Amino acid sequence: METTFVFKANIQVANPIEVGDVGTGIRRVIPIIGGTFEGNGIKGKVLSGGADYQMIRYDGVTEALAHYVIETDDGVPIYVINKGYRHGPKEIIDKIIRGEQVPDGSYYFKTTPSFETSSEKYSYLNRMIFIGEGIRRPNDVQISFYQVD
Template identity: 40%
Template sequence: MIKPGLEFVYEAGGALGDPIPIGETADGTRRIIPIFSGPVKGPKIQGELLGNAADWQVTRHDGVTVADAIYALKTDDGVVIQIRNRGVRHGPAEVMQRLIAGEEVDPADYYFRTIPEFIAPIGKYDWLNKSVFVCAGARYANAIKLWVWRVT
């Protein structure tokens, strides 16, 4: 048996805009969360998230929010990398209500995990195209924080 390991890649933070409601749909309540710029810092990548991005979320009838964000980061050496980050966020009802109300909530009190997929140009960051990654996240009133690991 081979047990996968994790290699820390970076921490990213981004400002978020006001949610844009789409409304109730057959699969849940949909909304768009604008994503603005923010820092990317880590042993493998340094740079910033680029603005003009969004998370197209649906909160299912079971209370689970499914994230589907598409954004880009620009490395400190000028390379632009596209990211699609999909996953889930859920927790006890009272904790999720506090998040919705914009309260500060310890990220350990809820589950927020995603799978980022990278599209990097051939060159220095091509290794992003050749691995699987996992991410843990934290949601704040007007911001998000993401920690990304490469599965080894």
Template identity: 40%
Template sequence: MTDDPLALRSDHVFDIRINFDKRWATGAIHAGGPNHGYTSVGEGSTVSGPRLNGKLVDYSGADWPVVRTDKVVELNAHYMIEADDGALIYIRNLGYVHGPLDLPDGTKISSYFRCTPYFRAPDGPHGWLNRTVIVGVGQRRPKLTPDDAPDHSLFRYYAII
């Protein structure tokens, strides 16, 4: 533990597995502009972790990504979480996906998938979500063969403390 009051520290708070239902690409609105899309949340999406457990409400939202001309995807997702205690929590998740990426230490990763969620949670045990900065990392897992799991993404979220 550092004594630096400006040091960034984080704690893993939960993971979300989002199963997708439909994907549409609507193309560019203006010639030469970015492409737009829509990806809806399907059934069976889960939330699990040390601070929050539950599920995503089936068909409760979607991501409206923008695929920029530089190949960076801007995420803009909205959906509902139903916690194990029945509380409904709104999440808006903004982020970037692009790759491949060379890290400063020489490590190569296949894609950069980072996000910053914002929440509207009821007072009580989930109220901490309304006042905590949380960041997430993600990984897309498309269905490539009939034996693969359904098309989904995995997100791991960390509270910045």
């Protein structure tokens, strides 16, 4: 199986809203407040108003479920649903949860995004499979998106 790089997004996030222990883990909501993305024939901004609805499971795995909208530089809105998992050594994950910087590659952070758009120009996003690889930083999330060929 081969992949093709599509774009890299730098997603700015606000402080988490701690919902707390809901019986199946710790629920957190991470507001998305902006950002940018750029890649092969596509670039633009991440719009504010989305969020990552995280569940930190009792086994230490964080289930991420982000819903947000990106807008291309030619004015096309694209709805993004990005589901994934983040896990690694406890000391690394604890630092991430506290909002501290950790070394790239010291944990697993992979996603399975899907996209929705009404634009013919970007309609390939509606019908292809994509994977993402993330890096969590204190104030943003960097995700590289790849199309599965």
